Amino acid sequence: MNLIARRDPGRQSLRTPLEVDAQLLELLNTKGADPDFWSSKERDRSDSVHCIFQYPAMMVPIVQRRLLGAVLEARPDIQSVYDPFLGSGTSLVSGMHFGLNTYGNDINPLAVLISRVRTARSVEFTIGAIGDVVAKKAEADRRETIETSMPNREKWFQADVSIDLSRLRRAIRKCESLWVRRFLWVTLAETIRLTSNDRTSTYKLHARPAAETAKRKLSPITVFRDLARENAASFSTFRRRLTEAKQIKSSKYVAETDVRIGDTRKALDYWGDAAPFDLLMTSPPYGDNLTTVTYGQHSYLPLHWIDFKDIDPAADSAALRTTQEIDRRSLGGVSSxxxxxxxxxxxxxxxLKRFADGLPAKPEDGRSRLLRFYRDFGASLDSITGVMKSNSYMIWTVGNRNIAGQQVPTDLVLSDLVEGLNCKVVTTLTRRIHHKRMPDRNASSATMREEKILLVRKCEA
Ligand SMILES: C[S@@+](CC[C@H](N)C(=O)[O-])C[C@H]1O[C@@H](n2cnc3c(N)ncnc32)[C@H](O)[C@@H]1O
Incomplete structure (x- = not known):
């Protein structure tokens, strides 16, 4: 039987995986006795400002940290955390508070860019001042050349806005440091979200009515400068907290951070050198992007103004072929x-079979969309379980979505699927959602007011 060595300065205790499961259950249930413990009514302000771009469906950092704290108490030998559906990198940032090696991937280039900025081992402390200089350079630039060749630009941007964004783009390109450029690209992405003609109330691309657009007085350079200052301030708070937690030495984060662009279904192909990982912490998509959260459409306009080579040499600009391409490439997107x-x-x-069999005939594609998503999700689980160590824990945060007015039992389906892959569901916690930004109110996904957190252990082969 495999025994887990516990790093204990006083005495070395060796426990079986079942004993560790029991300790974790006790830890989580004691903490979870307060019904709002996993719901985090109070937001941790220094973390929430640190989000730098409104990426959809962000996890709540304080909840992630509480979960990590409990798992690390039971398993102090854990050294790495992996997120295969990285989004804006919240779980890796939480892992940094504990000095873990952090690894993650996402199929969306914008998610990779944001996460690379947030999890960088070294950062430039004068970034706020640099943001001011870049804004000044953009203001002094009198050229009117447009720096994007995106189709239908006039639909999405007022003429003056395109000119300002082009000036900012030219000024950012002149910065020497890659991390500085990445930070400024993320700031530009948020500037674009706020100054394009796209409505900010939905994740799907949807232009504002022309009459409304004509009335808007926008100054992207001012917006950019203010955002750069805010982002720089929240960054210095984050780095100060890491320093207080003794996770920064000689201005560098103490452990490794590695964010890659890639499809989780192929994770085994590109994580071979860094895997196997000790712990997984993630929140996967709830269904195909098109009928749940359109991460790709939300990223489409910003990505047209960002230098792809600065995100990653492997970032494929064909992902912007259409407004729907990133969503098509994501789980459940195209014929699997x-x-x-x-x-x-x-x-x-x-x-899942019971749920699918009970679906009404309309909408006709409800069942096929559901099964297409889960076939892709199953392929992801094959890869994920392949890159995790034996007896590693996985923390899955999942929301239940609706199809044809019926709630998909996402947590139960995940339980079935992982149990078929030699994993054990140790416990399932419920958390009420107080803060999460929701997808469109009218989308078929409806709103998700509750999430489940599954603690899973990969058993020995
Ligand atoms: C719920 S979000 C993750 C949110 C993240 N945990 C956070 O706190 O920001 C799901 C992510 O899965 C990504 N995704 C969808 N299909 C994918 C795939 N096949 N491979 C990798 N990532 C994928 C989406 O781009 C999206 O960023």
Whole structure:
């Protein structure tokens, strides 16, 4: 039987995985006795300002840190955390508070850019002043050349806004440090979100009515300068907290951070050198992007103004071929060539089968969308379980979405699927959502007011 060595300065105790499960259950249940403990009514301000771009469906950092704290208490030997659906990198940032090696990937280049900025080992402390200088350079630039060749630009940007964004883009390109440019690209992305003609109330691209657009008085350079100052201030708070937690030495984060662009279904192909990982912490998409959260559409306009080579040499600009391309490439997006056939999937999850069988005939594509998503999700689980160590824990935060007015039991389907892959669900916690930004009120996803947190252990082969 595998025994887990516990780093204990006083005495070395060796415990079985079942004993560790029991300790974790006790820790989580004691803490969870307060119904709002996992719900985090109070927001941690220094973390929330640190979000730098309004990426959809961000996890709540204080909850992630509480979960990590509990798992690390039971397993102090854990040294790395992995997030296969990284989004804006919240789980890795939480891992940095504990000095963990942090690894993550996402299929969306904007998510990778934001996460690389947030998790950098070294940062430039004068970034606020640099933001001011870049804004000044943009103001002094009198050229009117437009620095993007995106289709339908006039639909999405007023003429003056395009000129200002082009001036900012030219000024950012002149900065020497890659991290500085990345920070400023993220700031530009948020500037674009606020100054384009796209409505900010939904994640789907949806232009404001022309009459409304004509009335808006916008100054992207001013917006950019203010955001750069805010982002710089929140960054210095974050780095100060890491320093207080003794996770910064000689101005550098003490452990490794590695963010890659990539499809989780192929994670085994590109994490071979860094895996296996000790702990997983993630919140996966709840369904196909198009009918849940359109991460790709939300990123489409900003990405057209950012130098892809600064995100990653492997970032593929064909991801901007259409407004829907990133969403199509994401889980459940296009006809799946997943190794998981429909039959294998429904056999692996009786609860998914029951749900799918009970779906009404309309909308006609409800069932096929659902199963396409889960076939892709199954392929991701194959890869994920392949890059995790034996007896590693996985913390999955999942929301339940609606299809045809019926709530998909996402947590139960995940339980079925991981149990079929030699994993054990140790416990499931419920958290009420107080703060999370929701997708469109009218989308078929409806709103998600509750999330489940599954603690899973990968068993020995
Ligand atoms: C719920 S979000 C993650 C939110 C993140 N935990 C946070 O706190 O910001 C899900 C992420 O999964 C990504 N995604 C979807 N399909 C993917 C795939 N096949 N491979 C990797 N990432 C994928 C989306 O781009 C999105 O960023």
């Amino acid at each position: 060539d997943s190794v998981w056939t429909e039959d294998a999937l429904l056999e692996a999850s009786p609860r």
